[in-house]
Amino acid sequence: MRLTILAAAVFGLFLALAVLLPLYYGGADTDRIWTDEEIRRMQNLRLSDYGxxxxxxxxxxxxxxxxxxxxxxxxxxxxxxxxxxxxxxxxxxxxxxxxxxxxxxxxxxxxxxxxxxxxxxxxxxxxxxxxxxxxxxxxxxxxxxxxxxxxxxxxxxxxxxxxxxxxxxxxxxxxxxxxxxxxxxxxxxxxxxxxxxxxxxxxxxxxxxxxxxxxxxxxxxxxxAGLMPATSRFDLYVDAIATKNYARAATILNEKETAGLKLFLDAKVGCINCHYGAMFSNSGFFAIGSDDPNKPMRDRLNGVKLLLDSEFNCLNWNAPENCPKTLYVKQEGADLKGAYKTPSLRNLRYARAFMHDGRYKTLEEVIEHYQNPNILPPRHIDIRPAGLLPHQRKQLLSFLNTLGEEAPSEEIK
Ligand code: HEC
Ligand code: HEC
The missing domain is CATH 1.10.760.10 (Cytochrome c-like domain)
Structure with missing residues (x-):
């Protein structure tokens, strides 16, 4: 009798372990996809209190x-x-x-x-x-x-x-x-x-x-001011990871998209250095070799002059203490030449051209740009080659496509 009970207990324990261990380690494995630092970075990119x-x-x-x-x-x-x-x-x-x-x-x-x-x-x-x-x-x-x-x-x-x-x-x-x-x-x-x-x-x-x-x-x-991006698949994924709901997370982004996200968060690849915050933009101006140095520049160096000449700038309509960003704006420097505003990366799904002058027609071309930035003639430039393998470029592209809302059904007019 005692033997039977013991056997049943051992069998029960084995059964419990057989069920629970894979669950535990399965969960832990998904958990280990992301370091704490990566999770912090993801949360920074999450749509949040807009301000x-x-x-x-x-x-x-x-x-x-x-x-x-x-x-x-x-x-x-x-x-x-x-x-x-x-x-x-x-x-x-x-x-x-x-x-x-x-x-x-x-x-x-x-x-x-x-x-x-x-x-x-x-x-x-x-x-x-x-x-x-x-x-x-x-x-x-x-x-x-x-x-x-x-x-x-x-x-x-x-x-x-x-x-x-x-x-x-x-x-x-x-x-x-x-x-x-x-x-x-x-x-x-x-x-x-x-x-x-x-x-x-x-x-x-x-x-x-x-x-x-x-x-x-x-x-x-x-x-x-009321036109705000809808929650994207990326935001839902961050929510799931933040609440340790790994099974749900895995249904939101697939492996390719997750790999792309990992590359995006990687400081060595560099995207996160400029495209951070809820809108994937640091609000700054950077030279990434995305212009034609032989054409008249409509860059930040020129833009800041137009700003200060504008009759509708903050300083002309408010007390100066309410306009610090305009009052103290950087007006000169080689870093402003060929520099353009870091754009948001949300909702690029309907963009038909990219960069300030629309020089690229597809996101593939944009990623290619980061792979081989145009650094000639020698001048101030804020990026270095991203160093991505061909399959990684595809992963990054898949990730960028998770930042939009679902498409309306009708054809584009
Ligand atoms: C040094 C800052 C910086 C880094 C690093 C950077 N970007 Fe950008 N990104 C910019 C700026 C500035 C522009 C706009 C340039 C222009 O308009 O000529 C831009 C434009 C883009 C665009 C086009 C968006 C549009 O609406 O036209 C995409 C897509 C993009 N970046 C993705 C990335 C990816 C992916 C990476 C990483 C491989 C990356 N960026 C790294 C600053 C940066
Ligand atoms: C003929 C096409 C056209 C029309 C019409 C137009 N826009 Fe634009 N809009 C643009 C272009 C091109 C830019 C970028 C120009 C630049 O950066 O020099 C722009 C930029 C903007 C921006 C700045 C976005 C950013 O991220 O910097 C806002 C906001 C905007 N437009 C709102 C409006 C509003 C409001 C109107 C109507 C009063 C309007 N636009 C009419 C083409 C247009």
Whole structure:
């Protein structure tokens, strides 16, 4: 009898070990894929508390419901363009992560020096445009309206259009429309694009128009501030790893994608040195040999001059102590030459061209660039060859594709 009990106990123990040990070691094995440091790095890249308000200190309309709604309508309003055919949404298509899926920028102006980035999470940046020549989201949109390659209109036309179309729907927000007399003014006037007409306006008219123009920009920015990336497969994976749910993690990213993530986090490969934070961007400007040194530079060195000359920069509309990044901005140095803003790597799925000038059409080409950066002629450069084997380049590419949201079913228009 005792023997039977002993045998049963030994058998039971064996059974328990047979079931539990592989589970334990299986779990531990998955655990060991990642070091603590790698997990820390992953968590840094996880979509998190956005800090939109902290980045948009100069926009008091940020959470104003009327402004957000007006901004959304203005974003798709072709009436803000001289031709009556161009809206922000022409180049930043809402259904496609606000990317320029049709490369409308280059269709409208084949010599445009920069490609249009997507706008999800744009409000989290310190600087806008590839050269960072705008220090706020609101001043950025004003530049689009008076840019001859974009809306190609003047602030007077834009303000008149906004007041005529929207003042009755947003009486409180647009009350200043009634306070400035714009009767008998020409169609266009602007100190940038229609200088003669601008000079003929009274000082009170100029000031009134500028204030309304700023309100237009702040409303569009209030709308844009709500455009945030959706949780990607990568974020779900980080959640699963952080909660030690390895079985779930393995269903979210496959082996190839996980291997790509490992390469991405590896300081020797280098991506993480610049593409970190929830948007995969350190908000800085770097020279990675992605330009043509023989062409006129539209880089950070040039951008910082444009920023300081801009009538809508932070310093011209706020007390200097509220504009430290502009006040103390680095203006000179070999490191600013050929330098462009580190872009976000989220939601590149609809990007039809890459880098500031759209020189590459595929992510494969981008990875090839990092493999063999163009370092001639000798000049300041912030990257060294990534040193990836062919299969590793594919892994990295697979990983980059986990940073988007799921595709809508319809075809790209
Ligand atoms: C003709 C195409 C076109 C139109 C129209 C257009 N954009 Fe853009 N947008 C671009 C291009 C190109 C860039 C990059 C330009 C540069 O960096 O010099 C850009 C940059 C931006 C950026 C900066 C993003 C970043 O990460 O730095 C924002 C924000 C933006 N546009 C919003 C708007 C808004 C708002 C409007 C409407 C008022 C608008 N755009 C109209 C093509 C366009
Ligand atoms: C020294 C900083 C730095 C490092 C390191 C770096 N990048 Fe970049 N990355 C940039 C900058 C700056 C740009 C934009 C350059 C331009 O527009 O000409 C960029 C652009 C990109 C783009 C194009 C995005 C777009 O919207 O056009 C991708 C993709 C990218 N990097 C991925 C990577 C990967 C993968 C690695 C690692 C192999 C890496 N980067 C390493 C700074 C860096």
């Amino acid at each position: 939109v308000a902290a980045k948009n200190v100069s926009n008091e309309l940020l959470y104003n419901r009327d402004a957000i709604e007006l901004g959304e309508r203005l974003f798709s309003d072709v009436g803000l363009s001289a031709s009556g055919r161009v809206a922000c949404a022409t180049c930043h298509q809402p259904e496609y992560g606000y990317q320029d899926v049709n490369l409308a920028t280059f269709r409208l102006d084949p010599s445009a020096p920069h490609r249009a980035p997507g706008l999800l999470g744009a409000a989290l940046q310190d600087w806008f445009f590839w050269d960072g020549r705008a220090d706020s989201l609101w001043s950025q949109s004003l530049a689009s309206i008076e840019n001859p390659s974009e809306h190609a209109t003047s602030r007077l036309q834009a303000v008149k259009h906004m007041c005529a179309q929207y003042a009755s729907a947003f009486p409180a927000l647009l009350a200043p429309c009634r306070q400035v007399d714009l009767t008998n003014t020409p169609l266009h006037a602007s100190p940038l694009t229609a200088k003669e007409n601008w000079r003929k306006l009274s000082a009170a008219q100029q000031e009134g128009i500028n204030k309304l123009f700023v309100k237009l920009g702040k409303s569009i920015a209030a709308f844009e």
